[in-house]
Amino acid sequence: MLRDFLISLYLLATRLLFSFCKLLPEKNKTTFVASFGLNVDYVSKACLKQIDHQLIILKTAQCQFDFCTDERLLVLPFGTGNAIDFIKSIYHLATSKIVFVDNYYGFLAVTRFRPEVKCIQLWHAAGAIKRFGLKDPTIKTRSAAAHKRFKAVYNRFDHVVVGSDQMANIFKQSFGIEEAKMLKTGIPRTDFFFDLVKLNEAKLSVTKNYPAINGKKVLLYAPTFRDAELSGAKLHLDLALMKQQLGNDYLLMLKLHPAVQNKIELGQDSFIVHVANDQDINDLLTITDLLITDYSSIPFEFSLLNKPMVFYCYDLEAYEQERGFWSDYQLNMPGPVVKTTEGLVAAIKENHFDLTIVQAFAKQWNSYSDGRSSERLVNYIATGMSKVNGQKKKKHLVDS
Numbered sequence: 001m002l003r004d005f006l007i008s009l010y011l012l013a014t015r016l017l018f019s020f021c022k023l024l025p026e027k028n029k030t031t032f033v034a035s036f037g038l039n040v041d042y043v044s045k046a047c048l049k050q051i052d053h054q055l056i057i058l059k060t061a062q063c064q065f066d067f068c069t070d071e072r073l074l075v076l077p078f079g080t081g082n083a084i085d086f087i088k089s090i091y092h093l094a095t096s097k098i099v100f101v102d103n104y105y106g107f108l109a110v111t112r113f114r115p116e117v118k119c120i121q122l123w124h125a126a127g128a129i130k131r132f133g134l135k136d137p138t139i140k141t142r143s144a145a146a147h148k149r150f151k152a153v154y155n156r157f158d159h160v161v162v163g164s165d166q167m168a169n170i171f172k173q174s175f176g177i178e179e180a181k182m183l184k185t186g187i188p189r190t191d192f193f194f195d196l197v198k199l200n201e202a203k204l205s206v207t208k209n210y211p212a213i214n215g216k217k218v219l220l221y222a223p224t225f226r227d228a229e230l231s232g233a234k235l236h237l238d239l240a241l242m243k244q245q246l247g248n249d250y251l252l253m254l255k256l257h258p259a260v261q262n263k264i265e266l267g268q269d270s271f272i273v274h275v276a277n278d279q280d281i282n283d284l285l286t287i288t289d290l291l292i293t294d295y296s297s298i299p300f301e302f303s304l305l306n307k308p309m310v311f312y313c314y315d316l317e318a319y320e321q322e323r324g325f326w327s328d329y330q331l332n333m334p335g336p337v338v339k340t341t342e343g344l345v346a347a348i349k350e351n352h353f354d355l356t357i358v359q360a361f362a363k364q365w366n367s368y369s370d371g372r373s374s375e376r377l378v379n380y381i382a383t384g385m386s387k388v389n390g391q392k393k394k395k396h397l398v399d400s
Contacts, residue, residue, distance in 0.1 A: 004145050007106065011149075014090060015110035021094035026114065030381070031056040031096040033078060035103040036124040037065025038282065039161075042188035043100060043122065046374040048072060051382045056092045064278040098381055104133075109152035118381075121160040121175075126187045127167055127300030127365040130224075131324040133174030138322070151176060161377060163187040163369040170326060185380060186373030187366070192282050193304040194371025202283040210273055213287060216251040219348070220288040222281065223256070223312075224296040236314045238341035243271040245345045255284060290348065295319060299334065303362035304369075308353035309335035312344050334361035 030053045034040040037059075044055050048070055057067055058078035067075050078089050093099060093111060101108070102122045113119060131137065134150065154175035161183045162168045168182040192198055207213060221237070235254070242252060247270075255275040275284065281298065285291070291302050291309040299309055311333045313319070320329065330337045334357045336347040 004143055007149070008145070011106065011110045014107045017087065017090045018094050018111050021091045022112075022114065024091070024095055026097060026117075027054065027095045028052065029054045029056060029092065029096045030098040030100070031058065031092045032100045032122075033058045033060070033093075033102065033105055034065065034067075035060045035062045037063050037067070037102075038189040038280070039102050039122040039124060039187065040100065041065060041067055042191055042374040043377060044068070044073060046188070046378040047381075050375070050378045053097070056096070058089050058092070065280075066278070104153060106149065106153060108156040109149045111156065113156075118158045119156050120183065121157045121171075122188070123160065123171070125297030125300065126163050126190060126369070127297055128170050128174075128326060129295045129297070129329065130319075131174070131326060134176050135174050135324070137324045157181060159183040161185060161187065163190065163373070164365045164367045166364055183377070183380070184368045185376040186369035187301075188374040188377060189282065190301055190304060190366060190369040191371050191374050193301065199286050202280075202286045206279075206283050206287045209279075210253070210275075212270065212273055213251055213253070217249055217289040218287050219246070219250050219252045219290050219292055220284055221252060221254050221292040221312075222284075222296055222298050223294050237312075237344075239269070239272065241341050242345060243269070246348060247271045250289075250348070253284065253288075255279065255281060292344065295323070295325075295329075299361070300365045303334060303358050304366060306355055306358055306362070308351075308355065308358070309333075310344060310347045311335055311337045312339075313337055314339055334358045 030047055030051075032040045032044060032055070034057055040057060044057065045068060047053060047055055048068075053072075055070075055073040057073065057075045059065075059067070059075055060079050061077075067073070076088055076092070077085050094113075097117060099113065099117065099119045100122050101119065102124050108119070133154065139147070139150070154177060157175065157177060159181050160168075160171045160175065160177070162171060163184075163186050165184075168179070168184065171177070171182065172179060192202075239252075246252075250271075251273060252271055253273045253275055256277070282301070285298075285302050285305060288302070288307065291298065291307065292312050293299060293309065294311060294313050302309065313329075316329065316337070316339060335353060336343075338344045338347055
């Protein structure tokens with residue numbers, strides 16, 4: 001298969017270069033590989049405050065995030081096809097003491113780090129609805145070589161950062177790893193939702209960037225991607241009906257998933273605001289009165305704001321068959337599940353939302369996230385991966 005052959009060539013080049021660079025001295029350095037950015041941003045800022053490492057961020061083309069500037073922080077493009085950038089990136093990975101990744105990266109299958117180096121998975125979501133990793137139904141058609149590669153990548157993780165026991169159980173199944181690798185420090189990016197100053201600053205910033213929201217209730221539509229629509233996404237909503245029924249009181253903001261490559265052309269309409277790709281989703285959530293989503297991981301964090309949600313799933317049965325869910329979707333979502341625009345409009349107009357269900361959902365999925373997750377994680381790094389705040393490991397951080 002051509003795909004596997006090309007991947008094999010890439011991995012061979014990576015293995016050879018990494019093996020050579022590993023002969024060079026290890027540096028007092030932490031390297032991040034970023035596809036999404038928010039978790040990396042929070043942890044890198046905490047590192048600048050709490051440890052004296054040089055920080056390297058390898059930024060993929062998918063990553064839209066603008067990281068802070070600091071004399072100890074270097075941001076390099078990663079995976080662009082540029083040979084010089086590739087060599088620099090592999091050098092930093094091979095000579096770092098700590099490596100953070102925020103997604104699945106195939107190169108990890110061949111990067112055998114030194115025994116003392118720790119590779120930590122900073123997964124980009126606080127919870128999961130659809131199956132992924134070894135439990136993703138779509139990998140059944142992949143080759144034996146691909147399955148071997150997947151397992152090699154997952155075995156490279158020394159720790160996986162989690163915000164709840166619920167998510168820890170999912171990671172154990174998805175990555176085929178044991179409980180001892182779960183680092184229960186909470187999800188760094190959720191620190192934002194406990195910081196009143198940052199929440200207010202975000203509201204002011206978003207309102208300034210999108211003045212049309214003034215005087216309106218904000219509906220944020222943030223769907224996940226569909227594999228068949230990555231390069232040609234479609235908006236499966238009757239916008240004319242929504243505007244007719246809701247336009248007097250509401251404004252609809254549209255935020256596509258970062259994996260979607262095209263922008264949907266909606267023309268000029270006072271009811272709709274198409275949000276820029278690089279707009280921070282957390283900032284958007286602060287001004288959102290009601291979230292409309294589907295199988296996205298956004299509800300796990302949005303629930304911390306204790307606001308209502310509606311789950312618009314026009315393709316529920318087909319999506320479940322293709323991707324698979326971790327649990328009964330309609331039973332476990334913290335809001336109404338609807339399949340048509342008419343049902344969506346009705347749910348919004350009825351306004352019968354039980355926020356106690358949202359609170360319970362937030363507690364279930366964010367039990368270790370309390371506003372100090374970044375600090376706690378970096379403390380763990382700073383004390384040699386063996387102590388936290390000068391004390392022995394606590395069971396709620398790493399269960400052995």
